[in-house]
Amino acid sequence: MSLSPDDDLAAAEYALGTLDPAERAVLAARRQRESDLDEAIIAWEGRLAPLAEAVPALAPPGDFLAAIESRLDGAAEANPLVVDLTKRLRRWRAGALAAGSIAAALAIGIGLRENMREATPHEFVAVLQKSADQPAFVVTVNLDSRSLTVRPVAAPPQPDKAYELWIIDPKLGAPRSLGVLNQANATAPNLSPYEPAVIESATYAVTVEPPGGSPTGQPSGAPVFVGKLIPTGP
Amino acid sequence: MDLSSKIEGQDLGALLARIASRDRAAFAALYRQTHAKLYGVVARIVSRKDLAGEILQEAYVRIWEKAADFDPAKGSPIAWMATIARNRALDEVRRVQPVAIEDMPEGFDPADEEIDPLAGRERSETLEALTRCLGALEPEKREIVLLAYYRGASRDALAKRFGRPVPTIKTWLRRSLADLRDCLSS
Numbered sequence: 001m002s003l004s005p006d007d008d009l010a011a012a013e014y015a016l017g018t019l020d021p022a023e024r025a026v027l028a029a030r031r032q033r034e035s036d037l038d039e040a041i042i043a044w045e046g047r048l049a050p051l052a053e054a055v056p057a058l059a060p061p062g063d064f065l066a067a068i069e070s071r072l073d074g075a076a077e078a079n080p081l082v083v084d085l086t087k088r089l090r091r092w093r094a095g096a097l098a099a100g101s102i103a104a105a106l107a108i109g110i111g112l113r114e115n116m117r118e119a120t121p122h123e124f125v126a127v128l129q130k131s132a133d134q135p136a137f138v139v140t141v142n143l144d145s146r147s148l149t150v151r152p153v154a155a156p157p158q159p160d161k162a163y164e165l166w167i168i169d170p171k172l173g174a175p176r177s178l179g180v181l182n183q184a185n186a187t188a189p190n191l192s193p194y195e196p197a198v199i200e201s202a203t204y205a206v207t208v209e210p211p212g213g214s215p216t217g218q219p220s221g222a223p224v225f226v227g228k229l230i231p232t233g234p
Numbered sequence: 235m236d237l238s239s240k241i242e243g244q245d246l247g248a249l250l251a252r253i254a255s256r257d258r259a260a261f262a263a264l265y266r267q268t269h270a271k272l273y274g275v276v277a278r279i280v281s282r283k284d285l286a287g288e289i290l291q292e293a294y295v296r297i298w299e300k301a302a303d304f305d306p307a308k309g310s311p312i313a314w315m316a317t318i319a320r321n322r323a324l325d326e327v328r329r330v331q332p333v334a335i336e337d338m339p340e341g342f343d344p345a346d347e348e349i350d351p352l353a354g355r356e357r358s359e360t361l362e363a364l365t366r367c368l369g370a371l372e373p374e375k376r377e378i379v380l381l382a383y384y385r386g387a388s389r390d391a392l393a394k395r396f397g398r399p400v401p402t403i404k405t406w407l408r409r410s411l412a413d414l415r416d417c418l419s420s
Contacts, residue, residue, distance in 0.1 A: 012411040017279075017324040018382045018389050018404075024328045044411075045317045047418055049309050050361035051383050052316030054351035057270035060290055061283050065265050068294045069258065222325050 003036050011037060015044035021218060022174035028222040029168050029175075029203045124229035126204050127153075136225040137163075137181065139204055146191040146199065150181055155206075155225070157183055164209045165189060166219055169202040180213045181206065203228055246311035247304075254302035261298060269294075271312060272319040279323040279386030289326055293319035310358060327386050351380070367417035375410045378403065 003011070013019045014027045031038040126139040128150075136155035141148045150165060165178040165187075178189035191199055205223035207214070214220050246267065252260035273290050280286045296318050304314050351365050368376050374396065381387040381395070389407070393400045 009408040009411060012415070013404075013407060016379065016382050016407065016411065017320070017328065017386055018392075018407055019328070020389065021328045024324075044415075045321075046309055046313075047364070047415065048383060049313035049317050050358060050364045051351055051380075052271075052275055052313050052320065053310070053358060053361050055271065055274045055278065055316070055384065058274040058277055059270050060273040060277075060287055062287065064269070064287060064291050064294070065262060068265065068291050068298075069261070071291070071295050072258075072261075072298050 003040050007037060008040050011040035012044045014041050015048055025166075025175050025205070025219045025222065026168055026170070026203075029205045029226045032223075032226040033203065033228055124200065124231055126227035126229045128204060128206055128225035128227040130225055137165075137206060139165075139227065139229070141191070141199060141229055143196050143199060146194070146196070147188065148178070148191045148199075149186050149188050151186045152181070152183055155183065158208055160211065162209045162211050162213055163206050163224075164213045164219070166205045166207065166223070167191075167194065167199075167202045168205055169198050171195075171198050172202070175205070175219055177213065177217065178204075180209070200229060246315075247306050250297075250301050250304045250311055250314075253298060254304070261294075264297075265294060268312060268315060272315060275316050275319050276323045278384055279320065280326055285326065286323075289322050290319065293322045296322065309360065313360075324386055328388070363418060364414070367414050370417060371410050371413060375406050378406055379410050379414075382407065 010019065010023070010027060014024065014031075019027060027037070027041075031041055122143045124141040124143065126141075128137040128139060130136065136153060138151045138153055139148060140151075155163060163181040163183060165181055166175040167178055168175045172194075176194075178191070179187070181187045194202075204227055205219070206225040207219040207221055207223050209220055246264065249260045249264040249267075253264060269290065272293060273286065276289050276293065277283070277286045280289055293315075297315055300318065304311065308314075351361060351368070368379065371379070378387075378392050378396065381392060387395070389400050389403045392398075392403045392407075396403065398406075
């Protein structure tokens with residue numbers, strides 16, 4: 001699959017660093033799910049990277065080696081829950097492929113879509129993860145009641161920080177906060193302001209924020225966990 | 235020659251390969267050889283010294299985690315490491331407020347400390363190709379690309395510096411990048 005020229009230049013600006021914070025957050029979330037976009041960003045990084053050779057060295061204010069080494073031990077261990085979830089995820093993805101072809105057929109017309117609404121699944125799930133073997137949160141959505149539940153699975157505890165959930169979609173412009181997540185139990189953010197079509201197509205992302213959530217109303221950094229909804233129905 | 239200086243003398247690609255198999259001695263050697271270079275990359279983008287130090291540390295943790303992904307066919311080890319460090323720095327300055335071009339690290343006045351990759355004498359082949367393509371851009375457009383790369387300048391900061399509207403800067407950036415891509419592939 002080839003990338004649109006616009007997306008390729010967005011990837012270029014991502015690599016150069018000139019996207020504004022909201023655009024950057026959207027692209028950071030999309031690249032986790034869109035391998036062609038991810039490859040385009042890596043290709044752009046590669047094109048520009050030789051420039052770094054010309055940067056003069058500069059002594060940092062102190063020796064950080066010991067501090068860095070003490071951080072290297074925090075790597076995630078294999079977690080039985082994670083293994084089980086990975087299996088379930090594979091099954092969900094297989095279901096999502098079939099649903100994708102239904103969705104393509106539905107795209108023909110809104111009227112047709114409305115008529116066929118009954119046949120479309122209303123329960124969705126998203127696994128928010130850093131990589132395929134590191135799921136952190138599971139999001140379930142019921143589109144009829146527009147209810148969303150987020151359960152922590154293997155998210156590393158953030159004692160002095162908060163996990164904040166965002167809904168990200170080109171139709172919404174900048175990422176919108178769905179609130180701070182409970183690190184131990186399920187959280188049920190309010191989805192009522194959002195259209196079902198947006199809820200269904202959006203990317204869900206989690207960032208690490210100060211306690212109480214981002215002070216600016218926008219993600220403070222790139223998402224640590226990201227996912228998209230896939231139907232759970234038959 | 236003692237053992238540690240032998241380790242220091244190894245090439246960075248070999249060190250990264252050892253780091254991929256979790257070799258702490260190789261990691262320490264890599265840090266000692268490269269930290270000033272990477273700090274140079276980070277500190278030119280992030281103005282606060284404490285923050286720049288923190289980002290340097292995070293970058294090395296990522297290098298440790300991702301060492302197995304390094305592919306010598308795709309570029310030099312230092313370019314790969316600098317990309318990781320630079321991305322962390324960009325994530326930082328693109329958090330809330332874009333960094334202002336005026337808000338540069340102390341002692342880094344762009345007027346008297348301009349990095350000019352076109353002027354360097356020792357260049358790798360890839361930098362040679364890239365500087366040739368940069369040289370084909372109009373001077374102003376080349377300057378915005380370099381300020382964005384080396385100083386992490388945002389579109390807003392570039393718009394102020396060049397007295398142009400932000401959409402114009404965006405158009406310039408994208409055209410310049412597309413020109414670079416086409417030039418590099420020709």
